Amino acid sequence: MTGDDRLLPILRRVDQLREATQPWRRAGETIGLVPTMGALHAGHMALVARATAECDRAVATIFVNPKQFDRKEDLSRYPRDEARDARLLAENRCDLLFAPGVDQMYPQGFAATVGITGVSDVLEGLYRPGHFDGVTTVVCKLLLQSLPDRAYFGEKDYQQLTVVKQMVRDLDIPVDIVPVATVREPDGLALASRNVHLTPAQRQVAPLLHRVMTEIAEELSDGQTPAALLLPEGQQRLGSAGFTKIDYLALHAADTLEPLQHVDRPARLFAAAWLGKTRLIDNIAVDPR
Incomplete structure (x- = not known):
């Protein structure tokens, strides 16, 4: 694939995502999922690289999830540049981008919450009340929407990775959660x-x-x-x-x-x-x- 982002399908609806991935499953192809909130950098590309190396198809998602922000200021300040992100994904051989809106992920009347206790109650869980409920709810939805064979998460957010692993085990979701090492700047700063x-x-x-x-x-x-x-x-x-x-x-x-x-x-x-x-x-x- 070239760097032309027009070659990267960008889907907004769950039915479109399922329709696009169904032929891959029929052909016996494996699917790797890379969930993100956009503002992509080399750390995200390391996830995409693992997905493309280990799976027949790679799907990235971009959704700035309001349910995992405990402060409205952080949500409004979160960087967004979908066009740039799509170009990066195309350059790194991603097959598809799923970028739903809030109304698609949380339609009117949405009332479900997926919560994991224990591993979510320490560290970030103490300082960001409700954060991990937002993470597990949206990740659970993305896994069920895309039905991947593997999903890739960075060790930069190690507690999040641990919480997602616990959720997948507890709910018997048939996906392998694959950790990817933190990517750092030459001076040691973790990419974020x-x-x-x-x-x-x-x-x-x-x-x-x-x-x-x-x-x-x-x-x-x-x-x-x-x-x-x-x-x-x-x-x-x-x-x-x-x-x-x-x-x-x-x-x-x-x-x-x-x-x-x-x-x-x-x-x-x-x-x-x-x-x-x-x-x-x-x-x-x-x-x-």
Whole structure:
């Protein structure tokens, strides 16, 4: 496929999506789904690359989901550029873009909510009430609408990935959830659509989140306890680096997301920190030595 976005079908309705994918299933072709909210970057393209490499067909979705925004300001500020996104998807050999409107996803009278407890109750769940209910509701709908064989999610949003895996297991949805490693800038900053809101000065500070987390992860692996290292020392390091507010800096089990007092199993170090009005999140693996 060339970079001409006219070659990329853009569908708006669920019946169109099902009609377009039905011949692929009849032919025995596998379908990979890449759910996004648009404002695509190299991290999203890594998901598309995995989908095109592992499946016969790749479908991307773009839907800025109002149900997962706990603040109206964040919803209104979320970057949108569908024409650019469609060109990127075409250049990366995506077969189809499903870009429904809010009325298509949540028609008048819509009253369902898909909620997953436990793994959604920590970290982001404490700071963004209702966020994961919005995520699981829309992801469940997208999986049922497109019926893919595999769906691809980035480890950048590791808690979201864990919540979606739990939902698929609990509801017996016949799809493999495939994690894809976080894509970073050369200086370590995790790619995120919200990075466009950083000022030049904030952009210079932003990579220090990953740098400080990496230092702390090494110390945790060497046997230091989270209680001694994360609070208040770790947060003070981030504050000294220039972050204006730290929501959390915490160690959790990689599978269940339960808080850990020691690195005695595969773990993840999670952080959420603010630079002005922009909130950055990141996570890295911490393994026992």
